[in-house]
Amino acid sequence: MHVKTFEAVVPNVIKAVEVARNRLIPIIWVVREHDPLGRDVELFRRHLYGSADKPKPVSKGTVGAELVDGLFIEEGDYKLVKTRFSSFFNTHLHSYLQGLGINKLIITGVQTPNCIRQTAFDAVALDYHTVTVIVDATAAATPDIHIANVIDMKNIGVATPTLEEWCN
Secondary structure (H helix, E strand, O other): OOOOOHHHHHHHHHHHHHHHHHOOOOOEEEEEOEOOOOOOOOHHHHHHOOOOOOOOOOEOOOHHHOOOOOOOOOOOOEEEEEOOOOOOOOOOHHHHHHHHOOOEEEEEEEOHHHHHHHHHHHHHHOOOOEEEEEEEEEEOOOHHHHHHHHHHHHHOOOEOOOHHHHHO
């Protein structure tokens, strides 16, 4: 789904990915892709999939399910498809990360109160040693919503640096 405030942070996401690549940090692209009929969509969103004549927000092959301009999956990157807020819920992300010996996560993207927050909370619950959310490489519908959720994540031990702080 399109989040207008995300356009402002795309350059920071691009930079974070570039820095991560240079540090040899594995890149995992997490995308939402739903069944075109909405059979795997949360109940509160199913109405968006009910009509045959309406575009489906994040069905495979639609614009809503693609990475935004400037973000590219490169050889060696991993693409994980999810159908819920958390990247861990009903996916094999935890097994994949354990297999790689990864116990530190860096999270960017949208939306802070939904996908970012739920993934960060689940990572903390799964005992990842360090969970980092780059605050100016994530966004929400409004700055107030973003900040409130960043504070909540900080309160459970999530690191919340700016991109500049994380790079240094």
